Amino acid sequence: MNYHHIKIEQKGTIMIVRLHRPEKLNAINYPMFDELIHISHRIKNDRTIRAVILTGSGDNFSSGLDFNSIVKQKSHAIKLLFKLWPGNANKAQQVSANWRTLSVPVIAAIEGYCWGAGLQIVLGADFRIASPSANLSIMESKMGLTSDMAGSLTLREIMSKDKAMKISMCATQLDASTALDYGLITEIQALPLEAAIQLAHQISQTSPDAIAATKHIYNRYWNAPKWKLLAYESYSQIRILIGKNFIQAQYALKKKTLPMFKNRQRFW
Template structure:
């Protein structure tokens, strides 16, 4: 995968996607929006990938939206916001929402600035590991805007409503300890990328079908009515039971060996 503003590399079955505009502190311009959408769609079809890590080049995750670049060509702003159906994600929202929809775990490794659009992208990840020097902010209100990149899907699951509203309305900058206190990040580690790789390796030791089912249960039905959550749990379990990876897990337990998992089932 060759991109202008992303660096994409694969280590075994772990894909590392790096926001790459270091001269702009990895600020997100229109081309980066398109490239992030493209890589997320390609990964969705690749059943060999077991985990994805999102990070930034240099010492920062992302300083947010490159507002000047976008507004130089008003057509770009229109393309980002345009949607055929109101309930679907537009391009601005897909750079966060697409990661939630994947069947593999996504981990954001955060260092330095993680502001505005950068934080919205990170909120699309399932886990966020930040260094002690990380600085996080829902920055859009400073530009006279509301956050509209689908990060709210995650915020409503991890934070009380009043706290999320306060952070969004005041554009509060949070250090790593405060972000952890609010549930905005998963853990603090001064080597976030190395920690993300280690977590990816741990997750890769589990059945990819079980991982996919768990992610979809939590992301799709965490706030759903009770009957929907219970129904999808049962549906997912049946799908797992008919797969080869369940048999691999059972065989490994019986023989006390490491399981040799296949690629995840095609319907995840």
């Protein structure tokens, strides 16, 4: 696929995915849904990638859904919402939920507006780094809608229910400091993209198998019954112990050198 509404940049083993409609404050139109879903599948199948960074072109992450462009063609709205099975993610939800299923960390670097659909997308990331001037909001209620892009999966994990309901019902605009207090973002940095790249490099120094296992343990079993969490911990550890990257880590510790990790196991 040729990407026209997102930009892809690879820095070694780090993939940067940039929403790219700066003239529209990176508002999300129908083709961008397709492109974001496509790149998420491409990354999932590439075991050489160690981290993903989501960001926007210009001075904003995204002003939200390009509502006018969607409603002009009712077939687009139908395609976004259609699903064969109620519990599966439809196209609208995949642009957030797909990042949670990857076996590599996903870091959102947020500047300026991060509203509505833009915020739903970054809620699919594992870490959210915002600039001091960032402005975040769940805007759907202002358009007479409810949030329906899978961001609620993350909201229930990072915020209290009453605060999540309040900012969703009131379409509250949050500055970076308040968003940090609410747990909506991970940290505030003057240069969020540079901070995201630094974090990605830091994570990339550890075993890709251990990182994948940790992400899946937390995302799949954080709220699961105790026995499921313990079982998956043990299962993941066994898979790590029999893999080549565990041997690399032990060799590096013994020799006091940096480990030369192989690509992530196919298991993840």
